Amino acid sequence: MRRTTKFAAVLAAGILALTACGSDSDGDSDAGSDDGNTAAPTSDVKVGMAYDVGGRGDQSFNDSAAAGLDQAKEEGLIAEAQESEAEDGEAESAREERLRTFADAGYDPIIAVGFAYAASVGKVAEEYPDIHFAIIDDSSLADVPNVASLVFAEEQGSFLVGAAAALKTESDHVGFVGGVETPLIQKFEAGYAAGVKAVNPDVKIDVKYLTQVPDFSGFADPAKGKTAAQGMYDNGADIVYHAAGGSGGGVFEAASEAGAKAIGVDSDQYNTADPSVKDVIMTSMLKNVNVAVYEYLKQVSGGTFPSGVTTYDLAVDGVGYSTSGGFIDDITDQLDEYKQQIIDGEITVPDKP
Amino acid sequence: MTKARLTSIGLGVAAAALALLAAFVITSLVLLAAGDPVGDVWGQLLAWPEMRNWANIINNASVLYLSALAVAVGFRMNLFNIGVDGQYRVAAFTAAVVAGEAWLPGYLNTALAIVCAMAVGAIWAGIAGLLRAARGVSEVISTIMLNFIATGLVAYLLRQVSVREEGSNEIGTREIPEGSRIGGIPFGDYEIYGFIVIAAIAGFAFWFVLNRTRFGFDLRATGRSTTAAVASGIDVRRMTVAALMISGAIAGLVGLPILFGDSYTYGSTFQSGLGFAGIAIALLGRNNPIGIAFGAVLFAYLDEQSNPLQILVGVSPDIVAITQGVIVLTVVISYELVRRYGVRLEQREVARVLASSRTDKPKEVSA
Numbered sequence: 001m002r003r004t005t006k007f008a009a010v011l012a013a014g015i016l017a018l019t020a021c022g023s024d025s026d027g028d029s030d031a032g033s034d035d036g037n038t039a040a041p042t043s044d045v046k047v048g049m050a051y052d053v054g055g056r057g058d059q060s061f062n063d064s065a066a067a068g069l070d071q072a073k074e075e076g077l078i079a080e081a082q083e084s085e086a087e088d089g090e091a092e093s094a095r096e097e098r099l100r101t102f103a104d105a106g107y108d109p110i111i112a113v114g115f116a117y118a119a120s121v122g123k124v125a126e127e128y129p130d131i132h133f134a135i136i137d138d139s140s141l142a143d144v145p146n147v148a149s150l151v152f153a154e155e156q157g158s159f160l161v162g163a164a165a166a167l168k169t170e171s172d173h174v175g176f177v178g179g180v181e182t183p184l185i186q187k188f189e190a191g192y193a194a195g196v197k198a199v200n201p202d203v204k205i206d207v208k209y210l211t212q213v214p215d216f217s218g219f220a221d222p223a224k225g226k227t228a229a230q231g232m233y234d235n236g237a238d239i240v241y242h243a244a245g246g247s248g249g250g251v252f253e254a255a256s257e258a259g260a261k262a263i264g265v266d267s268d269q270y271n272t273a274d275p276s277v278k279d280v281i282m283t284s285m286l287k288n289v290n291v292a293v294y295e296y297l298k299q300v301s302g303g304t305f306p307s308g309v310t311t312y313d314l315a316v317d318g319v320g321y322s323t324s325g326g327f328i329d330d331i332t333d334q335l336d337e338y339k340q341q342i343i344d345g346e347i348t349v350p351d352k353p
Numbered sequence: 354m355t356k357a358r359l360t361s362i363g364l365g366v367a368a369a370a371l372a373l374l375a376a377f378v379i380t381s382l383v384l385l386a387a388g389d390p391v392g393d394v395w396g397q398l399l400a401w402p403e404m405r406n407w408a409n410i411i412n413n414a415s416v417l418y419l420s421a422l423a424v425a426v427g428f429r430m431n432l433f434n435i436g437v438d439g440q441y442r443v444a445a446f447t448a449a450v451v452a453g454e455a456w457l458p459g460y461l462n463t464a465l466a467i468v469c470a471m472a473v474g475a476i477w478a479g480i481a482g483l484l485r486a487a488r489g490v491s492e493v494i495s496t497i498m499l500n501f502i503a504t505g506l507v508a509y510l511l512r513q514v515s516v517r518e519e520g521s522n523e524i525g526t527r528e529i530p531e532g533s534r535i536g537g538i539p540f541g542d543y544e545i546y547g548f549i550v551i552a553a554i555a556g557f558a559f560w561f562v563l564n565r566t567r568f569g570f571d572l573r574a575t576g577r578s579t580t581a582a583v584a585s586g587i588d589v590r591r592m593t594v595a596a597l598m599i600s601g602a603i604a605g606l607v608g609l610p611i612l613f614g615d616s617y618t619y620g621s622t623f624q625s626g627l628g629f630a631g632i633a634i635a636l637l638g639r640n641n642p643i644g645i646a647f648g649a650v651l652f653a654y655l656d657e658q659s660n661p662l663q664i665l666v667g668v669s670p671d672i673v674a675i676t677q678g679v680i681v682l683t684v685v686i687s688y689e690l691v692r693r694y695g696v697r698l699e700q701r702e703v704a705r706v707l708a709s710s711r712t713d714k715p716k717e718v719s720a
Contacts, residue, residue: 008433008632048664084663087670089625091416091656092616093409098660100405105664115522116622139520149520181508182621184522212508213524213621214442309520 043301045078045109048102050095052114053216055085060219060245060266061289065113065136067267068293077301082107086116088216095120103128109300111293112136115184121147132305134296136289137184139309149309150292154184155191155351156342157285157319158241160335161263162195164283164321165239166203167331168261173204175232177225177251179218179244181209183352188243188265188285190353198338198347206232206240207353210247219245226250233258239282241265252277261327270324284322288312315343360698368684368691375683380676389668397666398658398676406657408543413653415549416610416624418646420631422559423603425640427492429563430576430596432485436478436496437604438628439503444474445608446507446526449619450514452612453527462533463613467551470605477503478601482594492597500628511619525620535613548610555603556642572596604628633681639688652677 049069056066062085072078082105084098095117102110103124109132112121118138125133125147134148141147165174176192178185189207196203208228210218218224225247229240233254241263242251248265255262256277264273264284273281292312299306312318320339323332341347384391402410420437427434452466481499484490515524537544563569575582575592582589607627612619634652638645655677659670 008428008636082664082667084660085670087659091413091624092611092622093412094656094660097406097409097657098664101660101664118521118523119616119622137522140518140523142520151520181512182522183517183524212505213511214508214623214625215504 043077043079045080045297045301046107047072047078047081047297048099048105048107048110049081049083050098050102050110050112050117051083051085052116053086053088054220054246056083058220058246059272060248061287062113064267064287064289065111065293068290069111069297071290071294072297072301077297086114089214092120096124099124099133100127103131108132109134109296109305111296113289132300132307134293134306136292139311142309145307146305148296148306150289150296151309151311152287152289152292153311153313153319153349154187154243154285154287155194155349156314157287157321158188158191158243159195159198159342159347159349160314160321160338161241161283161285162192163199163335163338164195164328164331165192165241165263166196166199167334168282168328169203169237169239171236171238172200172202173206173235173237175206175229175237175240176208177228177232177240177242177244177247178207178209179242179247180211180213180216182213185209185243186353187351188241190350192241193353194349195338204237206235206237208232210244218247221247222250222253224250226254229254229262230258233260239263241285243285249274249277252280255280264322268322268324270322279325281325282327284324286320286322288318288320291318314339361695364691364695368688371691372680372684372687375687376676376680379679379683380672383675383679384668384672387669389672390666393666394662394668394672397661398655402654402657404541405543408540408545410650410653410657411540411545411549412610412614413656414646414649415546415552416607416627417630417634417652418552418649419555419603419607419610420627421634421638421645421649422555422631422642423600423607424628424631424635425638425642425645426559426596426600426603428576428635428640430572430592432576432593432596432600433493434478434481434496434597434600434604435493435632436481436499436503436628437600437607437631438626439496439500440474440477440601440604441607441628442507442623442625443477443503444470444605445612445623446510446619447473448605448609449526449529449612450510452529452533453618455530455533459532462530463535466529466533466613467606467609470609471602472605474605475598475602478604479594479598482597485597486590486593511621515620523620523622525618527618529613529617533613534617537614546610546614548614551606552610555606556646559603560642568595607631633677636681637684651680 051062054062056062069081073081099110099120112135114136115138117135118140121133121135122141125144129146132146134150136150139149139151142149174196176189178189193205196205210224210228225244229251232240238260240251242248243265252262252273261282262280264281266287269284270278270281342349381391384394423437424434448466448470451469452462455462457465481492481495484495485492514526516527517524535547538547571587571592575587575589579589611624630652634645634648637648655673659673662668662672663670
């Protein structure tokens with residue numbers, strides 16, 4: 001009996017310690033509270049940022065939102081920002097309390113990064129009608145007067161990199177690695193597949209998701225990303241697109257080892273990825289969360305609190321593709337043609353696979 | 354109350370106090386090493402929560418309590434059920450589907466969903482029990498593997514039955530109709546889960562079955578010594594399957610306070626990892642229903658401090674996870690130390706009694 005107990009104790013403590021390691025925030029969370037060395041604040045806006053799992057430093061979605069916040073702060077649009085991040089598998093009440101703690105401490109507006117906050121923003125926005133909220137990647141709260149919904153047309157950007165992949169592939173075989181199989185990531189897959197097929201219906205597409213809900217580790221597990229991409233390259237694919245957050249690093253490694261190409265996501269990963277693998281990044285699908293956050297804060301500092309849904313699509317350059325590295329300079333004309341057709345409504349990109 | 358009983362209670366309190374003191378010191382050292390403001394952190398951690406936070410703490414504690422009870426049933430029989438995590442997710446999903454479909458009206462629907470959840474939890478754990486009884490497969494291995502299967506299975510089934518609100522990226526089961534939800538109990542201006550009553554009943558049943566029935570005696574005896582259990586005519590294989598199934602049935606209740614009292618649907622953001630927290634709390638509470646209740650409240654209390662620590666003090670919420678881990682370790686170690694001290698006290702007491710009886714009746718001893 002006691003032996004089991006000791007074993008269990010070590011295991012339980014180990015799991016708790018691992019949980020602590022999982023989110024690597026290193027005190028970044030207080031980085032926002034002192035801004036004495038940047039431009040003198042010309043506004044009195046206090047922003048509360050509630051990140052999704054991973055928080056600042058995830059080299060992906062959350063970081064992109066953080067970049068928008070940083071830009072606004074450097075330009076003196078906001079006086080102060082405090083940040084807080086979600087824990088994997090936390091209770092709904094924990095998300096709600098995060099927002100309430102911000103609201104009680106006088107932060108206004110409060111930006112919720114990620115669709116997981118949808119229910120809690122809906123509830124807390126009702127409790128604090130005088131505080132303004134913004135939520136990224138969700139538009140189910142379109143009718144709530146003090147909530148701004150910032151959403152992206154990920155399928156449109158993915159369509160363009162899909163077209164790029166189909167134009168560049170030599171084996172007529174490409175791949176897609178998704179982080180976690182959620183409706184959001186399926187939008188990336190659907191747009192990518194549509195783009196590939198628009199160029200050449202005969203190109204084969206391998207699709208692999210790293211994990212299933214509620215296991216969100218697929219967004220932060222480079223080893224899984226590498227294994228999945230390796231399988232695709234071994235199978236004959238020569239270009240793999242990832243929408244897997246931090247796991248994408250593994251996809252790039254696999255591409256580098258296979259002497260093949262990969263496509264990045266969210267930010268221009270040619271500039272942010274590890275220098276040893278940047279030459280495999282043919283292009284990246286840009287999802288400009290930073291632009292959305294920055295423009296929202298700009299409006300707020302100007303005295304207007306937006307509400308309703310703002311969609312960041314190709315027409316407003318909310319999504320797009322990158323050309324760093326010069327790998328796709330020869331096909332940008334064709335891609336821009338597709339882009340124009342999507343903007344004009346001649347091509348409707350599906351958002352479900 | 355006898356002197357021996359008083360001593361044992363005193364030792365128990367001493368062990369808990371020693372553990373918390375050690376945890377306090379170690380966590381402070383961690384904070385110092387990380388360069389965080391130690392005083393501010395403890396000021397926030399020890400600040401009296403507001404009513405709203407107390408409601409959250411009690412709600413969270415009732416969920417953790419059920420999880421720890423499920424683990425404790427296994428521990429009492431020397432079985433380590435790591436699979437509570439998978440069991441509660443399969444069960445909560447089943448309950449959400451059954452209740453969402455609403456084949457029966459009102460509370461009959463609720464009752465049916467609860468029974469289904471317990472049955473599914475029991476079956477899921479029972480697989481590990483059968484493997485152990487029939488093939489000697491360690492339940493540690495099989496239950497943790499079943500966790501992975503549970504994740505895949507629930508994710509797959511969720512996509513088959515899910516409904517998605519317009520504009521949302523969240524998927525979930527159909528909402529439970531209003532008549533089948535379990536209303537809250539008023540708590541100041543707030544409400545706590547009505548399901549807490551069922552958690553309390555489960556705690557009482559745990560105590561009663563284990564300490565007041567033949568079955569409970571068999572279970573504890575098997576946990577202490579398998580050979581002794583066999584010798585006294587207990588069917589150990591049957592007990593293994595039964596204990597794991599009971600553990601799984603309680604695990605089946607874990608997600609239900611949330612399901613019937615708050616979310617009304619099982620979706621991609623349903624709370625996960627509760628089974629692992631349950632292991633730590635069962636250890637803290639020494640597999641005793643009252644002790645577990647204290648452990649659950651302590652863990653829920655610390656969890657609740659995670660947001661203010663980040664937002665108001667500006668330290669990483671990982672401090673909370675570290676503190677919880679340190680508490681578990683210090684509790685186990687200090688109980689072991691205190692147990693050894695208690696054994697020594699007992700030996701000395703026995704020696705003293707023997708020595709005095711020897712001097713009282715020297716002739717009888719020498720005879």
